[in-house]
Amino acid sequence: MELIFFYIFAIFxxxxxxxxxxxxxxxxxxxxxxxxxxxxxAIFILLRSPFLAAVQVFVYVGAVMVLFLFAVMVLDLGKExxxxxxxxQSPIAIIIIIGLVFVMGLGLAKAKLDAPIGKYTEAAMAKxxxxxxxxxxxxxVFPFEVVSLLLLIALIGAIVLVMKERN
Amino acid sequence: xxxxxxxxxxxxxxxxxxxAILAADLLKPRGERKSLARLGIxxxxxxxxxxxxxxxxxxxxxxxxxxxxxxxxxxxxxxLLTGIFILYMAQEYEExxxxxxGEFYALILFAVLAMMFLASSNDFISLYVSLEFLAVTLYILxxxxxxxxxxxxxxxxxxxxxxxxxxxxxxxxxxxxxxxxSTEFSQIKLALNGKNFSGFLAIGLILVVLGLSFKIAxxxxxxxxxxxxxxxxxxxxxxxxxxxxxxxxxxLMRVMFTALGSIRxxxxxxxxxxxALTLLFGNLAAMPxxxxxxxxxxxxxxxxxxxxxxxxxxxxxxxxAIMFYLLTYLFAIAGTFLAIVxxxxxxxxxxxxxxxxxxxxxxxxxxxxxxxxxxxxxVPPLGGFIAKLYLIAAxxxxxxxxLAVVGVLMAIAAMYYFLLVIKRIYLWQPKNDTPIKVSPxxxxxxxxxxxxxxxxxxYPGPFTDWVMAIAKVLF
Amino acid sequence: MxxxxxxxxxxxxxxxxxxxxxxxxxxxxxxxxxxxxxFNSINISLVAFSHFLQSMTGRLFVVFTITVAAAEVAVGxxxxxxxxxxxxxxxxxxxxxxxx
Numbered sequence: 001m002e003l004i005f006f007y008i009f010a011i012f013x014x015x016x017x018x019x020x021x022x023x024x025x026x027x028x029x030x031x032x033x034x035x036x037x038x039x040x041x042a043i044f045i046l047l048r049s050p051f052l053a054a055v056q057v058f059v060y061v062g063a064v065m066v067l068f069l070f071a072v073m074v075l076d077l078g079k080e081x082x083x084x085x086x087x088x089q090s091p092i093a094i095i096i097i098i099g100l101v102f103v104m105g106l107g108l109a110k111a112k113l114d115a116p117i118g119k120y121t122e123a124a125m126a127k128x129x130x131x132x133x134x135x136x137x138x139x140x141v142f143p144f145e146v147v148s149l150l151l152l153i154a155l156i157g158a159i160v161l162v163m164k165e166r167n
Numbered sequence: 168x169x170x171x172x173x174x175x176x177x178x179x180x181x182x183x184x185x186x187a188i189l190a191a192d193l194l195k196p197r198g199e200r201k202s203l204a205r206l207g208i209x210x211x212x213x214x215x216x217x218x219x220x221x222x223x224x225x226x227x228x229x230x231x232x233x234x235x236x237x238x239x240x241x242x243x244x245x246x247l248l249t250g251i252f253i254l255y256m257a258q259e260y261e262e263x264x265x266x267x268x269g270e271f272y273a274l275i276l277f278a279v280l281a282m283m284f285l286a287s288s289n290d291f292i293s294l295y296v297s298l299e300f301l302a303v304t305l306y307i308l309x310x311x312x313x314x315x316x317x318x319x320x321x322x323x324x325x326x327x328x329x330x331x332x333x334x335x336x337x338x339x340x341x342x343x344x345x346x347x348x349s350t351e352f353s354q355i356k357l358a359l360n361g362k363n364f365s366g367f368l369a370i371g372l373i374l375v376v377l378g379l380s381f382k383i384a385x386x387x388x389x390x391x392x393x394x395x396x397x398x399x400x401x402x403x404x405x406x407x408x409x410x411x412x413x414x415x416x417x418x419l420m421r422v423m424f425t426a427l428g429s430i431r432x433x434x435x436x437x438x439x440x441x442x443a444l445t446l447l448f449g450n451l452a453a454m455p456x457x458x459x460x461x462x463x464x465x466x467x468x469x470x471x472x473x474x475x476x477x478x479x480x481x482x483x484x485x486x487x488a489i490m491f492y493l494l495t496y497l498f499a500i501a502g503t504f505l506a507i508v509x510x511x512x513x514x515x516x517x518x519x520x521x522x523x524x525x526x527x528x529x530x531x532x533x534x535x536x537x538x539x540x541x542x543x544x545x546v547p548p549l550g551g552f553i554a555k556l557y558l559i560a561a562x563x564x565x566x567x568x569x570l571a572v573v574g575v576l577m578a579i580a581a582m583y584y585f586l587l588v589i590k591r592i593y594l595w596q597p598k599n600d601t602p603i604k605v606s607p608x609x610x611x612x613x614x615x616x617x618x619x620x621x622x623x624x625x626y627p628g629p630f631t632d633w634v635m636a637i638a639k640v641l642f
Numbered sequence: 643m644x645x646x647x648x649x650x651x652x653x654x655x656x657x658x659x660x661x662x663x664x665x666x667x668x669x670x671x672x673x674x675x676x677x678x679x680x681f682n683s684i685n686i687s688l689v690a691f692s693h694f695l696q697s698m699t700g701r702l703f704v705v706f707t708i709t710v711a712a713a714e715v716a717v718g719x720x721x722x723x724x725x726x727x728x729x730x731x732x733x734x735x736x737x738x739x740x741x742x
Contacts, residue, residue, distance in 0.1 A: 006644050010652045017656050017679050021663030026671050033675050036656075040682045043652075046644065047693045052704050056685075059708050064678060064715050071719045072671060075726050093665035097658060104370060104654055107342075111366030113646060115348030115358060118697030131698060132705070140702055142229040143296040146284055147709045149182070150300040153277055154713035156189075157307035160267045161720040292703055299710045303717055310721055316728040320737045322721045327673055330714055331664050334680040337707060338657060341684055341700075345691040350699050394740050461740075 006046055013039035026072045034065050048122065051129040171228040174235040177218040177243060178283050184210035185276040192269025200268040204258035207272050211247045211254070211279070218243055227289055231351055234289035237637030241490055242286035242417045245497060249410040250279035252501040255612065256402040259508050263312055263400065271311060278304040278406060282414040291340045291350035294418060298336075298382070301414060302329050305407065309399040321398025328391040329381060336378020342371030343426075352426040359429050372434055375422065376441070382415030384464075385445040385471040396464030401511060404460055405504035408467050413493045416474055420486055423478055424641040431481050435565075438479040443573045446472030450580040459507060459519050462584070466543055469581060470496060473558055476574055480561035483642065487635040488557035494630065495542060495550030495623050502616040503539035505609070506532045513603045519588060524597025531610055532603060533592050538617045542624070544585040545578045550623030557631070649690035656683035668733045670725075674718050681711040 012035065019032040037060040044053040120131070136144055172179075187210075188203050195203075218240060225236045253275055264271055281301035288294035306329065310322025344350050346367035347358035359368075381388035396404045427434065449469030456462035470492075477489035507517065510532060514521055526533035542551035555578055559571045605613070623630060656679055663676025685704045692700025726732060 003644055006648060010648075013652065014655055014659070017659045020675055020679060021659060021667060021672065026669060029672055029675055033678065036679065037682065040686060043649070043686055044689055047649070047689045049689050049693070049701055049704075052685075052689060052701060055705065055708055059712050060678070060682070064712055067715060067719055068671065068675065071722060074723065075671075075732060090666055093662070096665065097662055100661065101658060103373065107366040107370035108647070108650060108654070109366065111370075113345065113367075113694060114362070114365065115346060115695055118348065118695055120696045120698050122696075128701075132701060135698055135702055136705065139230040140232070140292065140706075142232045143290075143293045143706055146281075146293065146296045146300055147706055147713075149277070149280070150296065150303060150710065150713050153274070153300065153304050153307070154716050156270055156274070157303065157717045158720040160270055160307065161310065161313060161717075161724045163266075292699070292706060295703075296706050296710060299714065303713055306717055306721065310724060313724045313728075316725075317739055319721065319725045319728050320739055323670065323725050323737065326714075326718050326721055327664070327670070327677075330674075330677045330718070331661075331680070333714075334657075334660070334677065334684065337681070337684050338687070340703075341687045341691065344688070344700060344703075345695070348695050348697060350703065397740050 002046060006043070009039045009042045009046070012036075013043070027069070030065065030068045030072060033068070034061055037061050037065070048125050049128060051132055169228055169230065171224070171226070173221050173224050174226070174228045175233060175287070176221055177214045177247075178280060178287075180210065180214040180217055181247075181276060181280045181283065184214070185273045185280065188269060188273040188276065192273070195269070199261060200272065201258045201261060203269050203272050204254045204261075207254045207276055208251050211251045211276075215244060215247045218247070231353070232290045232293045233287050235287060236640045238417065238420070238490075238640055239286040241634065241637055242413060243283045245413055245493060246279050246282040246286065246410055249282075249406065249413070249497055249501075250276060252497075252505070253402050253406045253410070256405060256505055256508050259505070259512065259609070260400060260402050262512070265312075265314060267311075271308070274304055274308050274311075275402075275406065278308065278410065282410055285414045286417045288418070288421070289352055291344070291352075294422075295333075295337060295340065298418070299333060301411070302333065305403070305411060308403045308406070309395055311403065312400050315398075317398035318400065321395045325391050325395045325399075328388060332378050332381030332388045334378075335374050336381075339371045339374025339376075339378055342367045343375060344371075346371055352421060355426040356429060359427070364430060364433055368430070369433075372427065372430070373437070376434070376437065379415060379419050379422070380441065383412050383419065383471045383474065384468050385475060386441055386448060389445065389448070389468050389471075392468055393461050393464045396467070397458055397461045397517075401460065401504060401508050401517075404463075405500055408463065408504070409497045409500040412467065412471065412474075413497070416478075416489055416493065419478055420489065420641055424481065424486065428481070428642060435479055435481065435567075438475060439567055439570050442472050442475035442479055443570055444472075445469070445475060446573055446577045450577040450584075454580070454584045457519055458517050459522065459588070460517050462519065462588075463503070463543075466581065466585075469577060470543070472577070473555060473574060476558045476562045476567075476570055479567060479570060480558075480565045482561060482565060483635060483638045484557065484564060485561035486641055487631065487638040488554060488561050490634040490638065491557060491627070491631055492551075492554035494634075495554045495620065498616055498620045498623065499539045499542040499551060502535045502613060502620065503543070505613060505616070506535045506539070509605055509609060510603065519591065522588065523591050523595045524600070525592040525603075527597055527600055529603040529605060531605055531613055535613045535617055536592060537589055538620050540585040540588060542620050544581045546582060548621070548624045550620050550627070553624055553627045553631070646690055646694045650687055653683045653687035653690070656680075656686070668735055670722055670732045670734060673734070674715060674722070677718075678711060678715060681707060
């Protein structure tokens with residue numbers, strides 16, 4: 001049963017991702033990007049991470065998506081000119097992608113999960129959100145403080161870069 | 168959770184300093200902000216003092232995610248010194264920045280803070296967030312003169328390459344986590360003991376090295392360097408050259424030696440090939456350049472190749488040599504870029520043509536470029552020569568003779584293109600021979616930077632002993 | 643029970659699509675969207691490893707990558723707006739003022 005759901009989500013995610021990079025109108029791309037984000041959130045639920053699924057919907061679909069649509073509307077881009085939406089260096093890009101697929105395929109084919117297994121079994125994960133909250137404010141307090149500084153910097157940066165000149 | 172506040176006291180000082188500058192900027196009326204840069208310089212000196220006073224406290228804190236040892240102390244001193252030079256350069260450059268002058272200094276301090284966090288990261292999570300903190304700060308700084316279209320173009324190119332590289336790095340980290348079940352460097356080291364080299368590990372290793380190549384500007388993520396070095400405001404170019412590269416190498420040393428040291432046979436050839444390609448590309452592409460910042464960008468790519476030789480060597484000698492190289496590199500870059508800023512303020516040009524006959528117009532600027540560029544090229548008796556010598560010795564010791572040969576050949580190539588610039592400065596006739604004014608403080612600073620470069624070359628003993636002693640903690 | 647390899651392959655397919663978008667498209671907004679696809683694909687494999695290794699680290703990591711990605715896209719779009727004001731273009735190829 002879960003497997004069927006997984007395939008549904010996966011097919012939607014992959015096809016909307018392809019749509020994002022192949023459509024000419026940036027607004028359409030943005031909408032398909034949103035579809036892809038929602039599928040990823042659904043996959044998080046299959047992986048027993050409801051908190052991350054909620055964060056994914058709030059942050060990506062709520063905030064990032066709005067930013068993209070806002071930028072598209074402000075810049076008033078419209079459709080790209082027909083037949084001009086690929087780089088001239090696309091052969092190099094295709095070689096890079098084939099190389100990546102080759103290396104990763106080779107690695108994944110030989111891979112098997114043999115790392116030590118941790119203590120968070122499926123039963124312990126019933127309190128997923130609580131455990132995450134606790135770890136975030138105890139064990140991971142250093143990166144937590146660093147990302148808070150990062151968000152402050154992003155705020156300052158957005159103001160500095162976009163605000164019109166004062167006379 | 169264990170918290171030993173003394174271990175991150177210098178970081179707290181720098182963070183408070185940056186916030187103080189932001190606050191003071193709001194209180195001051197409009198106009199110049201040079202006093203804020205001076206506040207930043209004094210505060211950074213205080214932070215260095217705090218760091219030296221607490222240097223003997225070593226160990227991990229904040230649940231093992233934060234580490235303080237000899238290497239992190241060395242790099243933090245290096246970053247704070249870089250910050251001081253950059254703040255000084257930035258206040259010389261202030262007229263070029265139209266708005267938000269106070270934030271410019273605060274962001275430079277935040278970049279220094281991010282680099283200090285990187286030097287103390289003992290876990291892939293803290294490494295990744297500190298790296299992104301540094302990267303986002305530098306994206307903003309690179310396009311700070313947003314009225315100039317080259318500056319915003321540089322910022323955008325930097326951001327796209329940087330985000331792509333950080334994606335590759337993160338994917339690699341994911342696979343290392345999958346292979347070892349942990350993100351902490353010491354745990355990864357434990358998990359790798361007596362383990363087969365699995366597919367997950369191979370993917371993770373390749374992608375992490377490729378992702379980290381962005382910060383140090385080595386192949387394959389070197390493509391941003393020329394455009395960004397040329398387009399960014401000059402103090403920020405110096406920050407990218409001296410600070411960002413050093414931050415990249417402290418990460419690389421911790422990841423490759425501490426976390427992945429036990430699987431060195433699997434990565435040594437990979438790193439050596441990247442190092443050789445980077446050396447060849449950087450030094451050969453630097454030759455035809457006409458803009459001095461762009462030429463230094465290619466030379467910087469070449470330097471990344473040299474420093475990677477130290478990573479490939481994977482021994483104490485190699486990692487000590489990396490630290491010594493970065494120290495000499497800092498002084499060479501600080502002198503050269505301060506001279507470039509002073510020259511730009513007077514002439515309004517960065518093209519190498521404009522430097523023709525500089526020795527007749529300003530002997531001190533010419534002498535600084537002479538010493539700085541020759542130290543970058545690795546000419547004896549300057550600091551850069553000793554550093555290159557140690558790096559080459561380190562790879563020879565590990566039997567990588569072919570890499571040492573490439574290194575020596577490319578040192579000769581570097582001498583060639585730097586000597587062309589120096590010939591232009593000293594032997595050619597200037598088009599106009601009005602002298603360039605250099606203020607007494609600038610003169611004093613340029614003299615002391617030049618003396619530092621000379622001292623590192625003539626009397627390197629105490630410094631090399633120091634870096635070789637602290638390099639041991641990595642293994 | 644869905645095997646780990648399914649998640650990893652899905653993640654890799656989306657990652658490759660994202661890389662292709664970054665390398666092939668000229669419109670910078672689409673390039674930024676492709677970067678978001680890359681980060682999402684990585685999040686899938688992080689959570690998948692975390693689930694199968696029964697450890698929390700990967701899930702915590704995802705919280706940080708989501709935050710970082712949001713900050714990065716905010717700065718990226720701000721830079722894009724600044725570029726657009728200067729150049730009136732959002733195409734990668736038209737940004738080549740510094741070739742020499």
